[in-house]
Amino acid sequence: YGPLLENHPLFPNRINVQFARVLSDRDAQILIWERGAGYTLASGSSSCAASCILVKRGLINGDLTMHMKGGTLKIQIDKNWNIRMTGEVREIARGVLGSELLEDLNKPFEDTSFVN
Template identity: 40%
Template sequence: MPPMTTREKPGQMPFEKMHGLGNDFVVLDARGRDLALTDSLVRAIADRHRGVGFDQLAVISKGAHDAHLTFYNSDGSTSAACGNATRCIARKIMDETGLKSLRLTTDRGTLLARDAGDGLTSVNMGQPQLDWQEIPLAEPLDTLELPIEGAPVATGMGNPHCTFFVEDAESVDLAAFGAAHEHHPLYPERTNVQVASLIAPDHIRMRVWERGVGITLASGSSSCATAVAAARRGLTGRNVRIDLDGGTLQVRWAEDGVWMTGPTAHVFSGSFTKAFLEDAQ
């Protein structure tokens, strides 16, 4: 394990703050220590006024391959997939080890990551889930056109997604629209919600509402789901640029899965104090 950049005192918990296109994460490294995480502690860390704040919290632990990743939303719920956090942690591990490719295990399965050059990191998010039971939906339906106003596409990327193709993604009141559809009865586990506009056959503008979080500047799994939905609808090919509020990702739906490529950033390292951890429990 690499040396901490801040001095760790007994009872404290070190962390790192990272982001991918403004989709921000608190990362806890449990490869060399035991972490006792509770729902209340996750929510306390997520508080942007009294904690640190994040869209997702990611825990790195020892796995069958290079590492295992576990993800938490800011409301304390868990998620099997988080594409941008996976890219951030892949970059961290590649910088630590000098490796150019990794195998990371998640509740989604084993994901491949690689150095894409020019400071970019790619992660294969696996094959999309297109069957209603896998996403999951509440009943058998055609996932290419759900019986919801706007006829969205349902896709699973280890977490559920609902993608609306609209004329102008900028004009949608995403706060109201996302909140209303996250809890749609067709999605028993709630859903991430995307609104997307076609710019060109290889270019999409997308905004995202993440379940358990709200509006985020970017989302890797949502970008993958939107690319898959657009290709299935015949709106694009299988290699698209997706412009999000926080920047741009390149997504390619290949034979071996959905590859997502983009930049990452390590913002700072720190430690939660013993007093904060005790109060949060």
């Protein structure tokens, strides 16, 4: 259902989609479909967002483990909705950046309108 929801006319800019399932009062599982990327093995921001919804709806405790195909994350949500995410880091790919991209990354930002 990820591609159908991502490209639905209600979302002209497309959306990310997460499907969550509660496994216990401290464990949940999500499947992730990212806009423009497709099925994704793991996502920290998706884990945090899905965890907040599950806690807000009273379906799970605010101190939980989120399980994904690519691994697990520990998510802690306090009474003020501050979120702490802890998890393993591991290399999943290697690549080489093209020279044009490296040049662009070394240029100063011309548009600073986003800076306060």
